[in-house]
Amino acid sequence: xxxxxxxxxxxxxxxxxxxxxxxxxxxxxxxxxxxxxxxxxxxxxxxxxxxxxxxxxxxxxxxxxxxxxxxxxxxxxxxxxxxxxxxxxxxxxxxxxxxxxxxxxxxxxxxxxxxxxxxxxxxxxxxxxxxxxxxxxxxxxxxxxxxxxxxxxxxxxxxxxxxxxxxxxxxxxxxxxxxxxxxxxxxxxxxxxxxxxxxxxxxxxxxxxxxxxxxxxxxxxxxxxxxxxxxxxxxxxxxxxxxxxxxxxxxxxxxxxxxxx
Amino acid sequence: xxxxxxxxxxxxxxxxxxxxxxxxxxxxxxxxxxxxxxxxxxxxxxxxxxxxxxxxxxxxxxxxxxxxxxxxxxxxxxxxxxxxxxxxxxxxxxxxxxxxxxxxxxxxxxxxxxxxxxxxxxxxxxxxxxxxxxxxxxxxxxxxxxxxxxxxxxxxxxxxxxxxxxxxxxxxxxxxxxxxxxxxxxxxxxxxxxxxxxxxxxxxxxxxxxxxxxxxxxxxxxxxxxxxxxxxxxxxxxxxxxxxxxxxxxxxxxxxxxxxxxxxxxxxxxxxxxxxxxx
Numbered sequence: 001x002x003x004x005x006x007x008x009x010x011x012x013x014x015x016x017x018x019x020x021x022x023x024x025x026x027x028x029x030x031x032x033x034x035x036x037x038x039x040x041x042x043x044x045x046x047x048x049x050x051x052x053x054x055x056x057x058x059x060x061x062x063x064x065x066x067x068x069x070x071x072x073x074x075x076x077x078x079x080x081x082x083x084x085x086x087x088x089x090x091x092x093x094x095x096x097x098x099x100x101x102x103x104x105x106x107x108x109x110x111x112x113x114x115x116x117x118x119x120x121x122x123x124x125x126x127x128x129x130x131x132x133x134x135x136x137x138x139x140x141x142x143x144x145x146x147x148x149x150x151x152x153x154x155x156x157x158x159x160x161x162x163x164x165x166x167x168x169x170x171x172x173x174x175x176x177x178x179x180x181x182x183x184x185x186x187x188x189x190x191x192x193x194x195x196x197x198x199x200x201x202x203x204x205x206x207x208x209x210x211x212x213x214x215x216x217x218x219x220x221x222x223x224x225x226x227x228x229x230x231x232x233x234x235x236x237x238x239x240x241x242x243x244x245x246x247x248x249x250x251x252x253x254x255x256x257x258x259x260x261x
Numbered sequence: 262x263x264x265x266x267x268x269x270x271x272x273x274x275x276x277x278x279x280x281x282x283x284x285x286x287x288x289x290x291x292x293x294x295x296x297x298x299x300x301x302x303x304x305x306x307x308x309x310x311x312x313x314x315x316x317x318x319x320x321x322x323x324x325x326x327x328x329x330x331x332x333x334x335x336x337x338x339x340x341x342x343x344x345x346x347x348x349x350x351x352x353x354x355x356x357x358x359x360x361x362x363x364x365x366x367x368x369x370x371x372x373x374x375x376x377x378x379x380x381x382x383x384x385x386x387x388x389x390x391x392x393x394x395x396x397x398x399x400x401x402x403x404x405x406x407x408x409x410x411x412x413x414x415x416x417x418x419x420x421x422x423x424x425x426x427x428x429x430x431x432x433x434x435x436x437x438x439x440x441x442x443x444x445x446x447x448x449x450x451x452x453x454x455x456x457x458x459x460x461x462x463x464x465x466x467x468x469x470x471x472x473x474x475x476x477x478x479x480x481x482x483x484x485x486x487x488x489x490x491x492x493x494x495x496x497x498x499x500x501x502x503x504x505x506x507x508x509x510x511x512x513x514x515x516x517x518x519x520x521x522x523x524x525x526x527x528x529x530x531x532x533x534x535x536x537x538x539x540x
Contacts, residue, residue, distance in 0.1 A: 088296075
């Protein structure tokens, strides 16, 4: 009779459909045979993981349809035993799986839709930071403005789409048919958890993406304006940057405004 | 009043956050699922703290894997400690089971063989965990669907022995006793009579799914009549014990769950009145 370690290894192997050595260690009785008893656990394992995929990726499920979703979920569960303590993280590898696995790899928008859903989940339960206000910005003296630096709220993410994945996600979320998958110009989306604790997203213009990136890389306001010179007319930079700064503050995207010393 | 007696509580579920905050129901305490709040922030944290201001809480986990032969997951334990320090629960609990082997997580409450090797293994880990968290730890009996050939004792003897040697308490899930009794063909009442009252600090009540040949602990139905009967029996055996209802799927409106809790309260009142009259 195996010791505890071996017993758990055999049980785990059974759940993962590797072998059924464990069945020799299970009491058989006429009320319910040992194979049925073991199957209760194996079924529960698969069902639990499938529910996790459904819950975390409802729109991907709609895009795939029931049959293809089942195929995908069964194969993902088979190839990805959970190494996570929390089911919250079980689907972290799903975008990569869809990107590399036939038949899904031939529809690249699927990987993007799943990545977008994961980005939304990450924003949902990211750390609770304080949020800077418009008044905080207004209180900074004019001569200090060039040295302004920003720290973004922990929930803020940029999602980059090569396909019309976000538009498709929106359509399906609202129970509309998604547009045909189109690979277009790269589009950046800002994803964050708002002050109302709901996850939100908004497309970024080219200038706002550059501005966000530079601030996120710890550039100060003067450096950000310098970078923008290559993309927009000089006389529009003040108005443009102010517009985005106020917008970001109103959305609750900025945790802290500091002065570069 | 016994400091370990909290009264009648419910499992705090996301679906009910708003109801609880807005209506402040007459409930003695809430049990939270620890893992639901082991995230950095956001909505779960907001509601947890807002509700904690008004109700005592206890923490109940599903991922400690106390019976696993994998090393104890210290990252998980740190998160558990952080949460405990944050919300200051009266106690914390998890299941007498294992969930992972070689770091592959089944996310299920898998059974242990009831033998000396398993007792020694679990006792050492319970002592460590209880010491680390710094609160009383309760071990819950799980529903099980099979028996290992190397089990050497009854489940109730196994759990008593662990509680005694490890210095922890027992969270007695009445529904799980019923489910396992049906699945294994033992008497649920024998089980309750076998549990040492000294260690019982909390009851769980829940619903299950009956498939005829076997019963599964699904927490997605109202509490079944035979479980209510067993609860009456448990009250006679163990006296006043903090009691709560677990509901994890097909979650009904809050008022319906509250009404179910009132049934538990009424049954307890009836049993204690009978006891008072008889004495």
